[in-house]
Amino acid sequence: MSAGRLAGFVRSGAAASVAVRTAAALAAAVAVGGLALMIAGLDPVDAYRAVLDEAVGSSFGIRSSLLQALPITITALGVALAFRAGLFNLGGEGQIYAGALAAVLVALQARGLPFPVLVPLMLVFGAVAGGLWGGIAGVLRARLGLSEIITTILLNFVAFWMVSYLVRGPIQDPGGAGYPYTEKVVDGARLPVIGDTVPAGVLVLAAVAIGAWALLERSVVGVRLKDVGEGPSAAAFAGWRIDRQVILALVIAGALGGLAGAVELSGNQHRVSDFFTPGWGFDALAVALIGRGTIAGSVAAGVFFGGLRSGIDGAQTSVAVPESVGQIVQGTAVLFLIVANADVAVRWARRIRQPGHGRHHARTA
Amino acid sequence: MHALLDILTSGALYAAGIRLAVPVFLAALGELVAERGGLVNVGLEGMMLAGAFGGVLGSYLFDDPWLGVITGVVLAVVVAAIQAGVAVSLAGDQIVTGIALNIAVLGATSFMARTVWTDGNVPQVEGFDPWAVPGLSSLPGIGDVVFGQGALVYLAAALGAVLWWVLTRTDWGLRLRACGEDPRAADSLGIRVIAMRWQATLICGALAGLGGVFISLGDIFTFSDGMSGGRGFIALAIVIIARWSPSHLVPAALLFGVCEALALRAQVTSADLPYELLLALPYVLTLAVYAGLVGRTLPPAALGRPYVRR
Numbered sequence: 001m002s003a004g005r006l007a008g009f010v011r012s013g014a015a016a017s018v019a020v021r022t023a024a025a026l027a028a029a030v031a032v033g034g035l036a037l038m039i040a041g042l043d044p045v046d047a048y049r050a051v052l053d054e055a056v057g058s059s060f061g062i063r064s065s066l067l068q069a070l071p072i073t074i075t076a077l078g079v080a081l082a083f084r085a086g087l088f089n090l091g092g093e094g095q096i097y098a099g100a101l102a103a104v105l106v107a108l109q110a111r112g113l114p115f116p117v118l119v120p121l122m123l124v125f126g127a128v129a130g131g132l133w134g135g136i137a138g139v140l141r142a143r144l145g146l147s148e149i150i151t152t153i154l155l156n157f158v159a160f161w162m163v164s165y166l167v168r169g170p171i172q173d174p175g176g177a178g179y180p181y182t183e184k185v186v187d188g189a190r191l192p193v194i195g196d197t198v199p200a201g202v203l204v205l206a207a208v209a210i211g212a213w214a215l216l217e218r219s220v221v222g223v224r225l226k227d228v229g230e231g232p233s234a235a236a237f238a239g240w241r242i243d244r245q246v247i248l249a250l251v252i253a254g255a256l257g258g259l260a261g262a263v264e265l266s267g268n269q270h271r272v273s274d275f276f277t278p279g280w281g282f283d284a285l286a287v288a289l290i291g292r293g294t295i296a297g298s299v300a301a302g303v304f305f306g307g308l309r310s311g312i313d314g315a316q317t318s319v320a321v322p323e324s325v326g327q328i329v330q331g332t333a334v335l336f337l338i339v340a341n342a343d344v345a346v347r348w349a350r351r352i353r354q355p356g357h358g359r360h361h362a363r364t365a
Numbered sequence: 366m367h368a369l370l371d372i373l374t375s376g377a378l379y380a381a382g383i384r385l386a387v388p389v390f391l392a393a394l395g396e397l398v399a400e401r402g403g404l405v406n407v408g409l410e411g412m413m414l415a416g417a418f419g420g421v422l423g424s425y426l427f428d429d430p431w432l433g434v435i436t437g438v439v440l441a442v443v444v445a446a447i448q449a450g451v452a453v454s455l456a457g458d459q460i461v462t463g464i465a466l467n468i469a470v471l472g473a474t475s476f477m478a479r480t481v482w483t484d485g486n487v488p489q490v491e492g493f494d495p496w497a498v499p500g501l502s503s504l505p506g507i508g509d510v511v512f513g514q515g516a517l518v519y520l521a522a523a524l525g526a527v528l529w530w531v532l533t534r535t536d537w538g539l540r541l542r543a544c545g546e547d548p549r550a551a552d553s554l555g556i557r558v559i560a561m562r563w564q565a566t567l568i569c570g571a572l573a574g575l576g577g578v579f580i581s582l583g584d585i586f587t588f589s590d591g592m593s594g595g596r597g598f599i600a601l602a603i604v605i606i607a608r609w610s611p612s613h614l615v616p617a618a619l620l621f622g623v624c625e626a627l628a629l630r631a632q633v634t635s636a637d638l639p640y641e642l643l644l645a646l647p648y649v650l651t652l653a654v655y656a657g658l659v660g661r662t663l664p665p666a667a668l669g670r671p672y673v674r675r
Contacts, residue, residue, distance in 0.1 A: 039480060147601075149460065151652060154599070154648045154651055157645065158648050161648075165642050289465070322475070325472065326472065327469065328469055331465045331472060335447070335465045335466070335469065339455060
């Protein structure tokens with residue numbers, strides 16, 4: 001894995017051209033999703049209109065969309081930070097489980113604490129648990145050279161089966177008729193919804209986004225992470241300890257995944273089950289890639305895909321849009337984005353426009 | 366403890382272990398071919414999933430498991446062709462391409478299952494029952510374990526032998542490895558690097574697809590969302606554990622298979638053991654072996670780097 005190329009994928013071209021290419025890739029992916037809907041016998045325009053209506057057509061819809069967007073986007077910001085350091089965090093699912101588990105344990109143990117103490121405590125413990133879980137992959141990468149692409153995925157399954165065991169055994173809801181979940185946390189452990197529309201978790205997201213931006217663009221830590229992302233030689237030349245940056249990047253990524261799990265637990269589901277995340281960790285991965293590892297891009301893409309997930313969910317009753325359309329759109333959007341940014345593709349296009357001159361523009365790979 | 370000993374000494378454990386090792390072995394074999402050519406194929410999981418879905422689809426539509434095999438392999442090769450088009454021809458980032466394909470295939474197979482079968486109620490289809498090799502299966506001790514398997518197990522073993530020979534003993538294998546070590550030099554010697562990497566990627570897709578078919582048609586004869594269950598990533602780890610050597614893939618895959626078989630058996634025989642923790646075991650073991658055996662590994666020098674002709 002050469003990390004230098006990664007940076008090339010992250011920032012190629014001027015801001016305007018990046019926005020245009022991303023929008024084009026998203027539009028193409030939405031069209032592929034529409035094609036799938038047609039194959040399923042639906043009118044794609046009607047179906048998408050129903051999805052849009054469910055996602056943003058009412059204050060309930062907006063609230064649901066934001067609730068979906070929160071875990072995806074908070075996790076995605078962690079994925080984005082790791083991505084800038086040249087690392088792929090495929091472990092969002094496991095980190096979300098780790099964070100939710102820690103948060104629910106805090107809430108069940110300290111249920112008497114007042115809201116202003118309990119909720120921050122849950123969020124902190126969630127972030128710490130996620131950070132530790134992500135840190136395992138960081139240490140394995142930094143000390144033994146194990147690919148984080150493989151270890152983070154394997155750790156997802158370990159986290160899932162551990163939670164699955166716990167919610168069927170030690171921390172199962174005693175009054176839950178045998179369902180695989182914990183009891184619900186007390187009111188004092190719940191993040192409220194402001195004015196019926198805006199979940200309070202949005203404030204957490206805003207703080208995380210500003211913090212992540214400041215870390216990346218205004219701190220020496222950000223400089224180090226990005227240097228590592230430019231490639232080991234660049235970081236070594238600057239004098240950074242690469243192993244420490246690698247561990248730090250995956251700890252931060254894991255912490256944000258864990259925080260996302262805690263926010264979701266406190267602000268929405270109120271209990272942990274072994275169907276707690278419907279795949280937000282992978283949504284977050286696609287979102288961070290589509291956002292090209294930038295904070296603003298990840299937030300924008302996260303809100304978009306949160307809305308899409310919520311809209312599809314809401315439309316189930318009226319138009320029955322399969323949930324998986326969201327994943328099809330995400331995956332193809334990333335593919336189109338790669339194509340739109342591939343040097344080779346750009347050169348091909350140039351060669352077609354200016355026959356005979358293409359070769360002069362060829363950049364060294 | 367006594368129960369565990371009983372399980373460990375039963376031939377049925379190792380018979381199941383071989384069966385469960387086969388999908389991972391086939392996918393790892395494919396990955397090895399791709400990586401020897403310089404392409405790291407993170408989309409392996411998606412290709413396995415496409416194969417698992419295609420196997421059930423084909424067997425359902427044509428009422429013949431062998432046509433399921435063909436359907437599954439074809440679907441996986443289509444996924445591999447996208448990987449090759451984006452990551453080889455367009456020199457896009459190999460890892461990002463693979464990640465994107467995994468997500469898209471997870472969505473697409475789930476979507477198609479709901480489109481073909483209303484409400485996603487995937488039926489039971491014709492699969493591969495064990496077939497005892499005449500004569501050999503009655504050998505005392507190992508007869509039943511090794512020679513009482515489904516037809517795809519023998520096919521996997523044969524493919525392993527063939528690919529070992531192709532990679533290490535043929536001109537094509539030598540050229541492929543050149544593309545993985547130093548594509549620029551290979552190109553200057555007249556080897557068509559892009560074409561070689563396309564071939565390797567498609568072979569990888571076919572093998573991963575066959576492995577995927579085996580997950581669905583070799584065991585439970587139906588499809589469920591995401592049923593590849595991370596085996597593509599376990600196969601990625603196994604290639605590294607086996608240090609890019611086809612023959613080393615066998616013990617690495619068998620270790621995983623026996624461990625998974627152990628988890629499944631213990632679940633049935635010892636109700637007091639929490640089965641969820643047993644099911645986490647294959648993943649923990651893969652991590653542990655990966656961490657313990659990684660040592661000094663030498664990946665192909667140009668692994669992961671797209672080749673752009675100048």
